[in-house]
Amino acid sequence: MSVIQIDQVSRWYGNVVAVNDVTMTIGPGVTGLLGPNGAGKSTLITMMAGFLPPSTGSVTLDDVPVWQNQAAYRHIGLVPETEAVYDTLTGAQFVRANAELQGLSNPAAATTAAISTVELTDAARRRISTYSKGMKQRIKMAAALVHEPSVLLLDEPFNGMDPRQRLHLMDLLRKMGADGRTVLFSSHILEEVQQVATHIEVVISGRHAASGDYRAIRTLMTDRPVLYRLRSSDDRRLASALIGDPCTSGADLAAGSLQVQVADFERFSRIVPALARDLGIRLLEVAPTDESLESVFSYLVGRR
Structure with a gap:
């Protein structure tokens, strides 16, 4: 079971402070990263995934720094908010490319399994350019899951999904959390977090505002x-x-x-x-x- 530790992390771009002295621990189960647009959620997730260094502080996976640690990428799956897909590829080609980049011994089987997990088998041979936004979200999810990571990071994953797709993704996240994976997803919609997350981290204007289970956060809100x-x-x-x-x-x-x-x-x-x-x-x-x-x-x- 994997644990991400964020310790006194700040990140700034010139004079703009995106994340300000944040400390939190993300462990097994489903954690909701809740905050309004512009709160610093995407910056935090990018640092957790090892694609951005903190300006100060540290981000570790099982006590090992994530930044410039190629070995950590084998344990992390990232679903970014941006589409981050190649429209000229089919869904299957896109997921298989990620499987091969991970050096999997049987990329074809892993690709088939990941696409099946997100219920996109029927569209796997279609070009991604023909996909709806919700389908693009699901093919990104398949690419992130193809190497069966112990940590899954999702940035606003429900954007563009229809009600059926949303329910399926909610069920999938809950199942992965119950299986002992460390799952974190960001959202600015309280109801999404309430239905899926067992633990909540709240960030506002780059600062860590609250932490706890849903009832604890709700108590703060209703008080x-x-x-x-x-x-x-x-x-x-x-x-x-x-x-x-x-x-x-x-x-x-x-x-x-x-x-x-x-x-x-x-x-x-x-x-x-x-x-x-x-x-x-x-x-x-x-x-x-x-x-x-x-x-x-x-x-x-x-x-x-």
């Missing part, structure tokens, strides 16, 4: 103050009742709705229906107004 919009048959009475309860930290009667700052979501979710019932008020809408991933991450960064 933060959230602005909710409520519409009811009597917003003024509902506001008066809510403002006196510790689950809220403020309320504002805006045009056509009630804006409530929620400090304790669990209590808020219980008390609102009860108050409406007791006061004879009909609830028309209860919805968060700042539940974007960026707002969640901004809050997490502010708590550090």
